[in-house]
Amino acid sequence: MSAAQLYRPEAVFFDLDGTLIDTAPDFFRVMNMQRGQRGLPAMAYEAVRKTVSDGARAMVKLSFTMEETDAEFELLRQELLDLYLRHIAVDSRLFEGYEALLSLLESQGVSWGVVTNKPRLYSEALLQALGLNSRMAALVCPDDVSRTKPDPEPMLLASRLADCDPQRCWYVGDHIRDIQAGANAGMLTIAAAYGYLDEPESALAWNADHVAHSVEDIAALLKQVL
Known part of the structure; x- marks a missing residue:
């Protein structure tokens, strides 16, 4: 997808482990x-x-x-x-650059949230320990849906919780199922190649709209439309 096809998102959703947080x-x-x-x-x-x-x-x-x-x-x-x-969140942290990125979204009135295959018990404990739960517009876990990623159901639920149009949302994830789920819901997709991928270049084969090799790459895309 070219820069000209970027749009200002109503919300940006993230996968959790390996995308938003280094667990x-x-x-x-x-x-x-x-x-x-x-x-x-x-x-x-x-x-x-x-x-x-x-x-x-x-x-x-x-x-x-x-x-x-x-x-x-x-x-x-x-x-x-x-x-x-x-022993949750002893050393888990936002990936470098995310505090600035989340603050940018919040300052521009753009909602953000998490769509993860991590069960709610552990997701909520992690996000609360890092002080992120109160800042989010949506958290969707496998407990909340009948079909998990790559099915679009979790993405569509997150959009409803954030009161936004899924086709005006972005999704960032570090697994092919994340990109498939986002695409199936009509979202703009960004492959996170900066996390746990053994071969970051493998993300190029997922057919994401964009590939981010750092959190700054995501921020750069956002700054084009905010």
């Missing part, structure tokens, strides 16, 4: 706590970082080299999530 340090800690309880050596940070956007199931598979059909899998997944909730 990898906290998952790194709790995954290694879980492994340590079983006498296993610590995992490398980069291996964990590359897996965070794929969710708790992927992290358990990575940590214990097992499949979901294993008898212990669900117990380990829930144990990991319980550890995470008890």
